[in-house]
Amino acid sequence: MTQKIAIAAFRPSHESLNQVFKRFPQLRGLVIPALILVIWESAAQLGLVAPNLLPAPSVVLSTIWELTYRGEIWQHIGITLYRVFLGFLLGAVTATVLGGLTGYSKVIYTFLDPLIQSLRNIPSLAWVPLFILWLGIQETSKITLVAVGVFFPIYLSLMSGIRDVDRKLIEVGKVYRLKNWQLITRVFLPATLPAYVVGIRSGLGLGWMFVVAAELMGASQGLGFLLVDGQSTGRPAITIASIFLFAIFGKLTDSLVVLLSSHFLSWQDSYIAKA
Template identity: 40%
Template sequence: MSIHSVTQNNAITLTKKESKLTTRNVVVRGWFLPVLVLILWQILGSVGILPAQLFSSPLLIVIRSNELIQSGELAKHLQISLTRAFLGFTIGGGFGLLIGVIVGMKKRAEEYLNPSIQMLRTVPLLVITPLFIMWFGFGELSKVLLIALGAFFPLYLQTFLGIRNVDKKLYEVAQILEYNRLEQITKLMIPASLPNILLGIRLSLSAAWMCLVVAELLGADKGIGFMIQDARSFMQTDTVFVGIIIFALAGKISDSIVRFLENRLLKWQDSFKA
């Protein structure tokens, strides 16, 4: 084996080790603040500074979550909440992407649709919720549609902006290559708008989780939101915290999945990394 090959292999090995160390450091730094808060919380709860009736200690929350898991109650509520969030995000995000592409491509569509959509976007969802209940009742339809409405606007807006920010020279190249409309969308507009679209997906997922909480707290007999509302009625603070942590973890996991896709799909971007 030549000296050059040995040197190259050593360089690759060092690069892999540095990458692993960097990933490990990022994970440690990310967990530093949550772990510190949990330790302080447990200490303050153990000495009685934080009353258990209002601030259950992390240990009590872990015990309660284990009880809910063992009884199967947590899995039942979580499955229902995840189904609602997935359906709402799929419907709302799908329409947001579709209409964002149409409005971004067509000036006439923007003139007809965009003003009304922007006006509806400014209306708080809590104001619309009573209407949804009056129109669709307390069933699953009203909850899914409320989540879909919340997920629609972020993805619509980011898709619209992404398409409008595509370099005009790329359209000229597409005309030279004689792309039809479908090819323009699939080979030019969507790939060029991908950073905005992925950002819109992240924002839509966050909106879907928030709308899920609102929908389940206002009227539901199943789901994590209902579990929180029911526990609040009986002053079961530990169960309330379990529900809050479930929502936080679900939101974080879904956001991390999209960020992973961003890192995989946007490798070509030469962006600033602090």
């Protein structure tokens, strides 16, 4: 009898939870992070992890609140967003131009692509001393380094997307006597847009990664500086708080790209996975 009452009490709450998830499917993505935080907090409170190595989430949130109360956190967030935004803009524009040219022109592809592919394999930290030598430790070198990280995924996605366009689509366009510009806008652009959006998202993600390396170059502000400062001064809560903020703002900017791109890709009749 007691078991039946417990099941009856659980069922309505379970069904209401399913209704919430159906109405707001985005909330499902919070379930696993919430479980991780609960397990992490429990392990920290029970003393299963050393606080000097992995402080509890409550300590990390307290640290973020303290930095916010002192007004420091907004300076670090603001300058990092500034560097990511300008670096992303510079890298995306350059990658779009060069990716479009190498994808559309066989001659430019044979001359330019081997060089770009070789540069793509250079690690991010390898660019740091070179940019310091050429550009100094001011904002120019930091923004340029972010732009380098953004450039390669967008270039590769766009160039590959153009070269992978179905040849039959191009032949149909020529049958309808489409000129070069009409062929680009009515055939190549729609066909390569999905791959281009994936490149934009990948480039933005690498931009957030490269900004950490960029903020090693004599920076006194930024989330990357805050992360390294916490490590060098033995304050793990500061380091983990910086990682939290990178994850949050990286996800927010990626969601913004997805939201904007969904308007341009609304024509796609894509597969939708079943619940």
